[in-house]
Amino acid sequence: MSKSKDETFTRPPNGDAAIARAATLKPIAEIGEKLGVPWSAMAPYGHTKAKIDLDYIASLADRPDGKLILVTGLTPTPPGEGKTTTTVGLTDALSAAGESVAACLREPSLGPCFGMKGGAAGGGYAQVVPMDDLNLHFTGDMHAIGMAHNLLAAMIDNHINWRNELNLDPRRVSWRRVMDMNERALREIVIGLGTGNGMPREDGFDITVASEIMAILCLATDMTDLQARLARIVVAETRDRQPVTAADLEADGAMAVLLKDAIKPNLVQTLENTPVFVHGGPFANIAHGCNSAIATRAALKLADYVVTEAGFGADLGAEKFFDIKCRMTGLKPAAAVIVATARALKVHGGNAVQHLEEEDVEAVRKGCDNLRRHVRNIRSYGVPAVVAINRFPSDTDAELEAIADEMRTEGVETSLCTHFADGGAGAADLARTVTDVVARGEADFKPLYPDDMELLDKIRTVAQKIYGAEDISAGHAIRARLKNLEKAGYGHFPVCIAKTQYSFTTDPNLRGAPSGHIIPVREVRLSAGAGFIVVICGEIMTMPGLPRRPAAADIRMHADGYIDGLF
Numbered sequence: 001m002s003k004s005k006d007e008t009f010t011r012p013p014n015g016d017a018a019i020a021r022a023a024t025l026k027p028i029a030e031i032g033e034k035l036g037v038p039w040s041a042m043a044p045y046g047h048t049k050a051k052i053d054l055d056y057i058a059s060l061a062d063r064p065d066g067k068l069i070l071v072t073g074l075t076p077t078p079p080g081e082g083k084t085t086t087t088v089g090l091t092d093a094l095s096a097a098g099e100s101v102a103a104c105l106r107e108p109s110l111g112p113c114f115g116m117k118g119g120a121a122g123g124g125y126a127q128v129v130p131m132d133d134l135n136l137h138f139t140g141d142m143h144a145i146g147m148a149h150n151l152l153a154a155m156i157d158n159h160i161n162w163r164n165e166l167n168l169d170p171r172r173v174s175w176r177r178v179m180d181m182n183e184r185a186l187r188e189i190v191i192g193l194g195t196g197n198g199m200p201r202e203d204g205f206d207i208t209v210a211s212e213i214m215a216i217l218c219l220a221t222d223m224t225d226l227q228a229r230l231a232r233i234v235v236a237e238t239r240d241r242q243p244v245t246a247a248d249l250e251a252d253g254a255m256a257v258l259l260k261d262a263i264k265p266n267l268v269q270t271l272e273n274t275p276v277f278v279h280g281g282p283f284a285n286i287a288h289g290c291n292s293a294i295a296t297r298a299a300l301k302l303a304d305y306v307v308t309e310a311g312f313g314a315d316l317g318a319e320k321f322f323d324i325k326c327r328m329t330g331l332k333p334a335a336a337v338i339v340a341t342a343r344a345l346k347v348h349g350g351n352a353v354q355h356l357e358e359e360d361v362e363a364v365r366k367g368c369d370n371l372r373r374h375v376r377n378i379r380s381y382g383v384p385a386v387v388a389i390n391r392f393p394s395d396t397d398a399e400l401e402a403i404a405d406e407m408r409t410e411g412v413e414t415s416l417c418t419h420f421a422d423g424g425a426g427a428a429d430l431a432r433t434v435t436d437v438v439a440r441g442e443a444d445f446k447p448l449y450p451d452d453m454e455l456l457d458k459i460r461t462v463a464q465k466i467y468g469a470e471d472i473s474a475g476h477a478i479r480a481r482l483k484n485l486e487k488a489g490y491g492h493f494p495v496c497i498a499k500t501q502y503s504f505t506t507d508p509n510l511r512g513a514p515s516g517h518i519i520p521v522r523e524v525r526l527s528a529g530a531g532f533i534v535v536i537c538g539e540i541m542t543m544p545g546l547p548r549r550p551a552a553a554d555i556r557m558h559a560d561g562y563i564d565g566l567f
Contacts, residue, residue, distance in 0.1 A: 017566060025269060035303060037267070045139050046133075048130050048268065051266055052277075061301075063301040065301065067334040068300060068334055069307045070308055071090065071308065073313055073338060073374075075501070075502065075503060076501050076502060079343045079356060081339050082123065082390040082420060084123075085122045085420055087103055088276075090307050090431055094431045096428070097435075100304040103274070103276040103308070104306060105291055105308070107134070107142065110180045112182075113136075114552035115182040115552075116546075126423055126427075127270065128268055134278060140262070142281070144259055148230075148255040148258040151255060152235065152255060153176070155250075159249055166248055172237040173235065174236060175233075182546045182550075191203045209283045212233060212530050213529075215527060217292060218281075218291065218293060218325075219328055220293070220294065223263060227253070227256040231246055231529075233246040233252075265292060265298055277298065279294070280292035284310060284320065285316055285500065286498040286534075286540060290321050293325060293331075296331065305435075315467060321333075322383075322447060323447050323462075323494050327447050327451075334443045336383050338385055340371050342396075342403065346360050348367035359396045359398065361399055366512070367512065369513040383445055386413050386437055391418050400416060404416075417429070417430050449494075456472075456479060462497055463519040466504075468516075468517075469505075471518055473519070474520075475521075495533050495534075496527070496535065498537065498540045499536075499538050506537050506540075520537060521535055521537055
């Protein structure tokens with residue numbers, strides 16, 4: 001087994017939390033100055049984070065846009081690939097090279113933080129800080145979204161209780177409740193039990209990041225657009241099957257008020273004091289998985305390069321970034337970075353997780369089938385791709401060369417990265433590669449399907465062209481539902497497919513690049529305010545549960561006020 005000759009590469013001697021704690025953060029006013037944001041346009045939340053004023057963002061409209069770079073990844077595996085870490089490392093590397101740059105990331109959810117996945121602020125020496133704040137309550141955006149969502153839920157049941165003038169059918173209420181925590185016991189519940197508590201009916205909870213209000217916040221262009229989208233939310237049907245909206249219940253105004261601060265983008269920094277917008281956080285397997293359009297738009301007006309991230313693998317996050325966010329907002333990515341690791345490729349090549357420390361070049365090469373499909377998918381959108389090989393200590397020269405060799409056959413440039421250990425310096429080659437690709441001007445972005453394609457065909461197109469499926473399966477009720485949505489005027493909406501993130505199929509245990517499978521459509525939900533159709537495929541949960549030993553069991557606060565266990 002041939003270990004790398006680069007003896008300088010080791011894991012950081014301290015944990016992520018200790019590294020974040022030891023960082024020297026600059027006052028948020030100085031971070032804003034790097035982008036030219038005046039203090040008068042910033043609302044500080046302490047010394048190291050702030051919200052940016054919407055009127056100031058609107059004043060930037062006539063400025064030219066910077067270049068947008070998407071960071072995505074191969075199909076996720078249990079060891080983790082380091083997509084957010086790579087986003088941060090690339091951003092710091094561009095900054096160190098003298099470029100004007102900002103990153104745009106999603107806000108972490110408390111569910112994964114206390115569940116299985118852990119925090120979402122990068123890692124090692126490529127982190128966003130303040131780490132504790134980011135992974136906990138941050139600036140209160142998640143709370144505001146949850147409260148706006150549940151206010152609407154409360155007003156639905158209140159309307160039913162008081163004479164029900166809209167003739168709303170309690171059996172056809174589609175608006176569930178939310179909370180920002182993994183709680184399987186609340187997936188399906190019965191409410192209204194007991195004298196004076198309203199009409200009993202079935203209900204349930206989703207996790208807050210799956211709320212349509214989260215999607216609306218992340219796609220709205222301004223406060224006026226936000227309230228208009230809230231008004232269009234369809235929450236139920238009447239007894240004669242007519243839609244009932246948030247506007248019908250007169251809830252949209254109060255909901256918008258609850259979101260008046262949450263809609264403003266949050267500005268923070270990396271360990272190397274590079275500006276980062278962290279705003280919005282829809283899940284990528286059950287929602288559209290991108291940070292807010294407002295934050296991305298603001299960053300593009302303020303920086304020459306903007307590095308953003310889409311959740312999970314490219315088949316979920318990048319597809320939705322392209323087909324939903326870019327379609328709706330007019331964004332045109334200049335390049336995409338696909339994060340890969342030798343360890344993940346071994347898993348996709350059939351290696352057992354417990355043997356990933358051992359060299360297995362054959363498994364790496366076989367696993368590259370997964371990476372190859374993601375590369376081809378990205379290119380199908382007219383976006384040039386670069387592969388960032390996120391290096392781990394156990395990787396060998398032979399394994400790393402195998403990845404580069406397999407990608408050479410695709411005509412794709414690769415870059416070996418050590419940003420986890422070395423910060424921005426470890427992604428300097430990636431930064432050079434990306435800027436060279438951007439400078440060539442090869443990008444010619446186009447969505448996967450046209451707006452006027454039938455909804456069923458949109459689902460089939462994604463399944464066949466992105467997932468490698470032979471076809472989809474959709475029963476009569478699903479097909480009728482899609483036809484009714486088209487008749488109601490929603491046929492031009494893009495589809496947001498909810499499925500497992502662990503496979504191109506709906507079976508999370510099927511790794512690699514399977515093809516010829518069938519994607520079963522189990523349920524269809526209308527997100528009229530967000531502007532897309534949610535298509536639930538396979539056994540995907542919109543309210544996750546905690547693992548046997550949740551991360552919460554290892555989170556502690558020390559006497560000196562420091563928190564351990566969030567990573």
